[in-house]
Amino acid sequence: MTDDFDPDTWAGNKRVALEQVSGPFCTMQFTVETNGRQGGDWGHGSRLKITLESIASVAMQARVDGQQGDSGFIDKLEILVGGDDELRVFSLALERLAHHLYNLTEVQEKQP
Numbered sequence: 483m484t485d486d487f488d489p490d491t492w493a494g495n496k497r498v499a500l501e502q503v504s505g506p507f508c509t510m511q512f513t514v515e516t517n518g519r520q521g522g523d524w525g526h527g528s529r530l531k532i533t534l535e536s537i538a539s540v541a542m543q544a545r546v547d548g549q550q551g552d553s554g555f556i557d558k559l560e561i562l563v564g565g566d567d568e569l570r571v572f573s574l575a576l577e578r579l580a581h582h583l584y585n586l587t588e589v590q591e592k593q594p
Contacts, residue, residue, distance in 0.1 A: 509537040524564035
């Protein structure tokens, strides 16, 4: 791919959120980098890069277009989204995903 995965090449200011989340048995770090709305699509619009990284014992696998990589488990996953509308839609999708996952987790923890 191109230098699109390098936030230093993006137009505009990047905002970075870096946080670690831990459970009793694993720790994951996530990073969010974006230059915000830029007024365009992939060619001239925003960039959003989300990185999920295993700090301690996170079991992750990824498939791209239905194909799993050779290594099986991975330690780091990067997702790049380009375009202003794509930034908005991806943000809404993550919000809804988080809501559903939270509700599923709460239901499972309340069951005897």
